[in-house]
Amino acid sequence: xxxxxxxxxxxxxxxxxxxxxxxxxxxxxxxxxxxxxxxxxxxxxxxxxxxxxxxxxxxxxxxxxxxxxxxxxxxxxxxxxxxxxxxxxxxxxxxxxxxxxxxxxxxxxx
Amino acid sequence: xxxxxxxxxxxxxxxxxxxxxxxxxxxxxxxxxxxxxxxxxxxxxxxxxxxxxxxxxxxxxxxxxxxxxxxxxxxxxxxxxxxxxxxxxxxxxxxxxxxxxxxxxxxxxxxxx
Numbered sequence: 001x002x003x004x005x006x007x008x009x010x011x012x013x014x015x016x017x018x019x020x021x022x023x024x025x026x027x028x029x030x031x032x033x034x035x036x037x038x039x040x041x042x043x044x045x046x047x048x049x050x051x052x053x054x055x056x057x058x059x060x061x062x063x064x065x066x067x068x069x070x071x072x073x074x075x076x077x078x079x080x081x082x083x084x085x086x087x088x089x090x091x092x093x094x095x096x097x098x099x100x101x102x103x104x105x106x107x108x109x110x
Numbered sequence: 111x112x113x114x115x116x117x118x119x120x121x122x123x124x125x126x127x128x129x130x131x132x133x134x135x136x137x138x139x140x141x142x143x144x145x146x147x148x149x150x151x152x153x154x155x156x157x158x159x160x161x162x163x164x165x166x167x168x169x170x171x172x173x174x175x176x177x178x179x180x181x182x183x184x185x186x187x188x189x190x191x192x193x194x195x196x197x198x199x200x201x202x203x204x205x206x207x208x209x210x211x212x213x214x215x216x217x218x219x220x221x222x223x
Contacts, residue, residue, distance in 0.1 A: 031209065031210070033211065041216050042114075042200060042214040042215050042216040043200065043202075043212075043214040044214070045212065045213065045214075048210065088152050088153075090152075090153075092209035093155075094209075095166065096158045096165050096207060096208060097155045097158075097166055097209065098143075098155060098209050099155070100153045101152050102151055102152050103151075103152055
């Protein structure tokens with residue numbers, strides 16, 4: 001079973017626009033992470049947000065966490081062609097196991 | 111600083127065969143996790159190794175086994191391959207056991223015919 005579920009499954013926007021994707025999860029967590037994957041290859045860590053944090057920024061990325069709603073969002077501002085990728089959220093299911101959603105496929109149109 | 115590397119990049123096997131996948135962790139990292147990612151899905155946790163011991167395991171049968179060596183590199187072995195084992199196998203290393211930030215290798219694409 002999947003702990004995290006991303007929404008939407010796919011998103012297509014124009015270069016320069018902002019992209020927002022959401023993640024919902026089912027049980028309480030210690031942390032939530034966002035990763036990017038290009039063309040079915042290795043994943044790249046973007047941001048880790050802990051359960052006692054509400055918002056975190058990294059460059060053009062902004063992540064929010066609402067533990068009362070068991071949800072998180074990833075905002076990418078001023079999108080670029082290089083942002084085209086799949087984005088995954090992962091939550092800690094146990095002390096050693098991350099549970100992943102099926103991802104949001106983001107396409108940036110020139 | 112050397113990143114996570116995996117070998118081979120691609121592999122084709124037939125049903126019933128056995129396969130070994132290899133991973134070298136990022137320098138300074140003592141923990142390795144293995145994941146299976148089917149096409150169009152998120153990664154599924156197989157197991158995690160810390161200091162040569164299995165630290166935790168996901169919902170995978172015993173024919174999926176692993177090793178971690180003193181230099182913290184790792185192997186994933188899969189016996190009696192099934193068609194459903196066709197997937198991208200990802201290795202990730204981290205500086206401590208648990209669920210903090212993980213650094214992924216490029217993956218090994220396994221096709222079982």
